[in-house]
Amino acid sequence: MDALELVINRRSQPRLQAPAPAGEALENIKRAALRAPDHAALAPWRFIICEGKGLNKLGAIFEQSAIDNDKSEREILRAPQLPLRAPMVIVITTAYQEHEKVPAPEQYASASCAAMAMQMAAVPQGFQGMWRTGDYAHCPIVKAGLDIDPKDDIVGFLYLGTPAQDVVDKPALDPAGFFRTLS
Template structure:
């Protein structure tokens, strides 16, 4: 029995989009999105997810950081130019970090998963507000320079960067899911 068709329709319509422009969520919307993200499944109630909201001049700072990280990794000029532009793919980025807390019953992987669930919740909330986004990682999340800039301890994990904004070309990123290759059944 379907109890909330609107919720089902919303979840069936979720998709990522990297073609983003202004406007981004407002300060009030961001605060609400973060509040909902903190409701992600969280064994032990450890609240390992930490969020860094990056916009305006923060995008410039992130661009400089990415260039420094890629320079340190020995990237060529083309990769450096790409790294410099990466933060400007959206008007708002939220970096999501799993800050590991030692616990006898909650392993590190569960804490990382909590931060991942929080990231999904952020994107779903953005979509509920009429925006969209895309979760990006890549080698940059493991860069020692990036890890240091985000003050990550050895056991912490930069789960990724959630790029958020208004979708360009309404619906162009939407692709129907195909589950056959990704599902098996044990009966």
């Protein structure tokens, strides 16, 4: 698969199973993250890899968040199961740096690019992923449970694993509806 084909045909895959990326495949995914666009070389991102017992710990943090945020009984029961939808979850966070030319939104965008780079690096190695956010990505209880500085943000949870089914093809959007030329 060449790079252009990879980017043009990017899809999320919510149905994931073991194995997760490991060894050289995981190292490639890590290296891809560190090549994200990064104005002033601030490295404004950090990553937490959860697998095995780490997935259960992440689920317990989600459960505590659901309890403390008065979620429904159904949501509380579901919360600890959420990370188990894949054999690996990588939590992508910001690591904001003070810089006069690189505001926080630009640093958040860099961390977002790192998340996409990791997902793209997984695909040619036989893996797939799903980038998820939701309430847990914006919850101070989750941030505290993961020992993330209160000033930083969770950009998302990248679920990674082996596809459990064929990737569903999505209809292509027509670029004409999204681009215009300034003349």
